[in-house]
Amino acid sequence: MEIELDARGVPAYVTLVERLQAAVAAGALEAGGPLPPEPDLALRFGVRPDTVRRALGHLEAEGTLTRRPDGCLYVDDAPPIPRPRRREARPANGLLLFARYAYPPNERGYCGPADHRSLLEQATAGVVDGRLAELARAFRGPWPYLQLMAGAAGIDDPFDLRVVEAYWVGNRLLDRVDMGDFGNALAARFRREVGPRWRYLAEWIPAGAVAHHSFHVFGVYPWVGLLDSGRGEPLEILDRCRIRWGRVRSIHGDRVVVEYRPLTWDGRRLDLGEPTVETVVRAVDGHGFVDDLRPGDWVSMHWRWICDRLDRRGLDDLRRYTLLHLEMANVSLAHPGPAMVMG
Structure with missing residues (x-):
């Protein structure tokens, strides 16, 4: 529920x-x-x-x-005992949640505005104003998905918390978008950019893709040239730019050791491999998104950053929509982008 x-x-x-x-x-x-x-x-x-x-x-x-x-x-009628209260990880504002997930690739120069430091500082300070909205709208990739879901749900603000969560993590708003409207929105945003390869990208629509970030990574990235841009190994880009989930094993200041399942490629299929551990970042110079982490917490990650602490529903939704698009890339398409790029 x-x-x-x-x-x-x-x-x-x-x-x-x-x-x-x-x-x-x-x-x-x-x-x-x-x-x-x-x-x-x-x-x-x-x-x-x-x-x-x-x-x-x-x-x-x-x-x-x-x-x-x-x-x-x-x-409780006992004398009050001071005890640390665990702060909720999830921000109450959609722009702040968007900034958490958008900052990691922005830091690396993949997308968004040039002023990534301002995005980090405003997001970690919880400052919601016109400047943050301006920075968020500079991310051309997510914007059409957010507009589409907000319109389908009758929500005025594309940066509403529910819409932002649906795109990055997943929720039922994704299932309310009409397939035809989804196809039209993708064509308006990407058809000219991908040129003749649009017909390959369009195969995802009748296969059942939804407006989730995992679709953008597995479905769009191969056809906009991101995987063969020379900026890294294609498998690493796919793995790090999807929203990963992992479990905290230990915390060492601003660094956190997390166990997660990386993407693997055997020459034919993309799959989630055996669990491995990685050290990721929760803060730099006092600026971070999630504090009060504990061993055993489930977290979401984008590139090298922890973006959010996941509850059971968020974890289940992130898994569900990621695996949906992973299976499509492996089985449902005549021209699966990741396989065609990685050979």
Whole structure:
């Protein structure tokens, strides 16, 4: 089930946690007293029951609530003990999330504006303004996908958090885009650029491709010349420019050791190989996207950077859409771009 969002596009359980914490602090929920039943809380705050359960689980884990032998939750009546609160990794604004994922290739000069340092500084400081929007719109690759998904979902802002998440990680907005509209958007953006090879790129549309970043990597990159540009080995570009998922094994300051499955090429197929470890970056000179990481966390990565901490739904969606396009590249196309470039 998708995580419920509030009117601001913020996960509703995060907002509910804050409101319940405020009620405890104000004495509206008395220390030592029982918590109202979950259905009453859902009705009172206008959220789904699963949102209530998620918020209560968070508050129980941090010690605000205590489950007693009768199985009910009570407001903790012990003297408050200072304890570090784990900050949510996911930003509440779509532009900030977009900047996290867009910065790593921008740093390397693959796409986007020349001023990559400003993008990093604004994204890590949480500064959302016209300048950040201007920087984000300079990424010509993702823009048509964002516009397309926003239009299909009736969302005014292509940088809405839900739309941005759908493109980089994946969610159900991807499945709401009409195949014909997707094909028309791709033709408008790439047909002239790829020239006669457009017919090869167009094979992805009836095969069932969706407007996810993994399609852009496996489907578009081979035909716009990125894999044979001399900027690196094609397999490395495909592997590093897709959004990878991995599990944190250890943390060493601004460097994090992550276990993940790299792309492999056997001369015929692209596959995910055996797990390996890699040291990636979470911050440089105090600027980073995700802090308070712990061993066992699942994270998303773009090039050498950790971009986000993934919950179970995000991890499942990223896997699902990546594997969908990987299988298409291997099986469904008469002219699979990666295979034609790598031979």
